[in-house]
Amino acid sequence: LGWGMKQVQSKGFLGFGGGTRQESVDLDASCLLFDTSGNLVDTVWFRQLESRCGSIRHSGDDRSGGGEAGADNERITIDLGRVPASVQALIFTVNSFSGEGFAGIPNAFCRLVDDATSSGIARFDLSLEGGHHTGLIMTKLYRHNNEWKMQAIGEQAEGRTFHDLLPALQPYL
Template identity: 55%
Template sequence: MSVNLSKGQKISLEKEAGGALGRVTMGLGWDAIKSKGFLGFGAKTEAVDLDASCVMFDEGHRPVDVIFFRQLKSKDGSIVHTGDNRTGAGDGDDEQINVDLNAVPSSVKSLVFTVNSFTGQTFAQVENAYCRLLDAANGREVARFNLSVQGPHSAQIMAKVYRHNGEWKMHAIGENGNGRTFDDLLPQIATHL
């Protein structure tokens, strides 16, 4: 059973998954904007380029690495982005970030997942936009966040996955912002570390 996340909610990833969680996937999906033509003629779609990113932070809340469309793999190899989708075409997740929690270096204390509209559209304009967290071992959805209802914003700090008492937990931040890349959100992210 998936948990629909609400802003500020904290969950234990291990409890939601029904046991120790070793691998998680952040999925991001959306559809292109469809414009309606006159009497059904001349309809067209407008490409939307949403981007999933993951920023790794150390104990001192300093970013140590970032996984995004220009760097598809963390330097230590524990996190891998499946590649940049620039249109939203196709079914299911358009972008994914795969995390091997057991391989994340012990010096990394938190992972912050963000979504940005690189092409500048707001979430209110984007159809069926969502992000979700999956237990990668069985493909089971652990949590989901609906982006399309977030209004006139072009970015969101989705969630923080962090170590607490030897267990991975997740804080659903759900804070809207504006910006084309994760860099634009770093000052906002800092308030959640």
């Protein structure tokens, strides 16, 4: 999937949710911070809820999914104006920590939203696009000519945490 590039405003969030299912499903959102050399310098995920600089925050781990239709089960909030200049790119991923393929999770989605306008920038319907994969490299925000740009990725991968997706996301650094 590719929606090309889009200029990104100063504040936004990544959120995702899913429909109901008999068994609990643990989907996890992560934000990976990379420097200009492509080195991973920080991570925001369910085991670290805030970046060291404080510009990125995770709402906390929702281990069961479900909830209201269309509502976010987990949310990562970003203040791009506070991201250190040494950070060149942010890559957002979603993983099925419990190991279910996305196709088996009703109405699962992830989305990138401009917080100021509440307008959607990108959305992936994981149930339709995810197949039996357990990971998705969703999108990349990166610096270009003193602005933040967005590149939609939509790369399916296998893995229960962002660590498992690191080899698959190397081409995007």
